[in-house]
Amino acid sequence: MTYVKTVFSRGITFLREHPQLWFTALVAVVILSSYLYFAWRFASIAQNAQEDLVNVRAGSFLDTFVVFVPDTINDRELLRTHVSQLREENPTIDSLVIYAEHGNGDLRVYLSDNGPNEGTVIQDVPDLYSLAYSTDSSYTMKTQRDGERYFITARAIHDQNGSPIALAVMEQSMAEADKQITENIQMSMYLLLGVLFVIVVLFLRHARIVDFATLYKKQVEIDKMKDSFVSMASHELKSPLSVIRGYVELLEDGAKDEEEHAEYLRRISISANELRDLIDDILDVSRIEMGRLRFSAEPVKTADILREVTDMFAVQAEGKGLELSLTIEEGAEDAVASVDRGRLKQVAVNLFSNALKYTLEGKVAVTQKVLDGKIIEFSVKDSGIGMTADELKKLFDKFYRAEAKEARAVKGTGLGLWITKYIIEHMKGTISVESIKGEGSRFVVQFPVSKEIQVQ
Ligand code: ADP
DSSP states (O other): HHHHHHHHHHHHHHHHHOOGGHHHHHHHHHHHHHHHHHHHHHHHHHHHHHHHHHHHHHHHHHHOOOOOHHHHHTTTHHHHHHHHHHHOOOOOEEEEEEEEEEEEEOOEEEESSSSOOOOOSSSSSOOHHHHHSSSSSEEEEEEEEEEEEEEEEEEEEOOTTSEEEEEEEEEEHHHHHHHHHHHHHEEEEEEHHHHHHHHHHHHHHHHHHHHHHHHHHHHHHHHHHHHHHHHHHHHHHHHHHHHHHHHHHHHOOOOOSHHHHHHHHHHHHHHHHHHHHHHHHHHHHHHHHTTTOOOOEEEEEEHHHHHHHHHHHHHHHHHOOOEEEEEOTTOOOOEEEEHHHHHHHHHHHHHHHHHHHTTTSSSSEEEEEEEEEEEEEEEEEEEOOOHHHHHHHTTTTOOOOOOOOHHTTSOOOHHHHHHHHHHHTTTTEEEEEEETTTEEEEEEEEEOOSSSSSOO
């Protein structure tokens, strides 16, 4: 049962991940249910036809039977021979009984072939018998005994004057016909299983083709993003270089005073840092792709890292007129995670830098807390441009940059979050995000609390 449940829930998940297959699944369900419906219809039509046939046959059998019975009715032994001969020739007849009137509306078994003992008096005469006895037609009734279906047909036997003198009752078993129908239904079920198998095979093939198509679409998208990355990266590489070259030339010509000299150096340093960051990102990507990004885990007080990075970005936030706050909730100050210190800082830098880059006014609030004493959670919440649900879906893809013009107005490579997610997951953490377009975003990072005490 649990296996069926697992298979069923896996199937549902598979369908959820491949919405393109819903139509195919629908077609499969329609085919299967039509098949079942027609099999059921066929079985019930066959059963009805069988019943009609038995009915008619039983009627005509008794009609003929009662024609010759009056001639032999008084010679019971001769009649018995005829009856048992008839029953032998018609194996579906289970019993054939002739009742005679016994007074007071009762009946007595006059002759019995596989029926009740001869001489038995029936006081509660079934309606079917009474009805048949009082008319000149045969009447049939369906009944069930020991799980088998029977047809009971009764017909009166008249003398030359047309008065009833006896009643012939025949029971026919439907066991053989029912067995055939059951076998047919079984056969249809095997066929259905075959059809089901073929559908599943087709379905899986279709799923693979759809997977390839999705993969191809994704590849085309990645290629497009790569192209835009290459042109953006060459621009990002060139522009700080030209800034550096420009200021170096100005310095060579000689600055006006000390202050101007320092300002030129500061701008050179900013551009050099930009270049370094970009090259670091590119190098990280290639290290990740070659599986060469190294991590050395140690007990780290994450609050320290967040404080360090908040200080690092304080000037930038102030310069942009944004409020940058850090809140370490009670009990979270000393929380320690087992992570690579440098890489955790890189994660925080990326999230802080994005929050400040994509926020034009308002604030960036960083909070750390510990959940159930087991999970360290820090979040970076901004009141920035936010993202749509569609943008959120691709957010952690390599080279992904939102299309919106307010996002495009900001410099970026589309690599930061991809690297960030990789790093977090390799340090046994998770990252999630919630965002509302035009209102802001909140990135949440979680790491298991480490039992080790941080070495100062
Ligand atoms: P980038 O170098 O472009 O910032 P990231 O991988 O860090 O690369 O981010 C990918 C994209 O996600 C960004 O281009 C931007 O569109 C979107 N994004 C990331 N952080 C935020 C944020 N805090 N607010 C709004 N959009 C964001």
